[in-house]
Amino acid sequence: MRSIWKGVITFGLVNVPIKVYSATEDHDVSLHQVHDKDGGRIKYQRRCEICGKIISYDHIDKAYDDGDKTVILTDEDLKSLPEERSREIDVVEFVPSDQIDPIMFDRSYYLEPDSTSSKAYVLLRRTLEETDRTAIVRFALRQKTRLGALRVRNDVLMLQSLLWADEVREANFPSLDERVRISAKELEMSSSLVESFASDFSPEEFNDDYQEQLRTLIEVKLKKGDAVDTEETFGEEPEEEGEGGEVLDLMEALRKSVERSRGEKKPPAKGSKTKKAPTKTSGRSKSTA
Known part of the structure; x- marks a missing residue:
């Protein structure tokens, strides 16, 4: 470094x-803009609107305009x-x-x-x-x-x-003023869902899927050319439950989420160590859905 x-x-x-x-x-892939017709790279030029010349960085100063007058601030002014x-x-x-x-x-x-x-x-x-x-x-x-x-x-x-x-905005949402009733059963199901996802946070276990897919797409295009079907490269996206206009009941959505989470949990590989989520003990036993 x-x-x-x-x-x-x-x-x-x-x-x-x-x-x-x-x-x-x-570590994001660096992309630039091109003309869709011929692939020519798009460039942005620092052109002076008075003389029409392209200006290099060493001849560029900053300025403040109050509406009537403009004050020019040089690098020496700012460093002072x-x-x-x-x-x-x-x-x-x-x-x-x-x-x-x-x-x-x-x-x-x-x-x-x-x-x-x-x-x-x-x-x-x-x-x-x-x-x-x-x-x-x-x-x-x-x-x-x-x-x-x-x-x-x-x-x-x-x-x-x-x-x-003053740079942090206040979250003022009128929709949150509405009184909402949460039943004990809904809260219990939601807590069960949290428990099914409980783990210790290990950031190295997470990847930037978009950047990985972008690199894969670039590699395929480099080998096969531009005529590449994205669906052929990555496979068809599975349709999510609740899409297509279907509105799921909150309890039903919680129940299905818990079932899906339990179903996706695979048994650990032989000889591998599993992470155990920390648990809190209390006088009351926990109930699961």
Whole structure:
């Protein structure tokens, strides 16, 4: 990995020099646009509307238009801002980790110690672990002041940029104001369905099916040409129950879902280990549908 930024975490009088790395990466197939008639690639040109010339990036500035006047902002103007020049990740406060709503998480970054001694880095990491707290920080990156959450993941400090409070929309749906009656039987059936899907989360067990199918389609087209039947390549999609205008009763849908889930569970291969979902014990026995 290559670091994208260098700075220092500051809390009190303690400074922790760090390097910043992107913690995630994109593996999607890269596609471009072409003309459907001749396959020619579609290009977007940065053309000046006054002189008509195509402009290279090193001659492009940013501008703000207030409706009457336009203010041009050069790269030097933007770099002169105090926040942009800052290389500090400033700890504002330490909060209980469960107080941060996951909807606020944006981008994730790994932090590596950038010093001959990693003692300050390890001290901060151990402190976060021992107190079960997350550090709320402020920092500037790529011409934007950001709020962030500093936490520990697998013995590494991780910085996750947070959305600002006014960037998270309120879910105001009038349809949820309607009073709905849920029977005890429906709730029991729904709970049985949850139990039938219960497991421990292992992200490595999940794949991006769309990207895999897209790669398969591309490989087939490369070998056979463009005249390829998608149905021939991937097979016919099974018709889902409830489609075609049929409206299933909620209880019937729950019952069929439980039956389907149980039917799809295959016995483990010989010698393989099975994951056991954690169960909660209580004074009442659980009933299944």
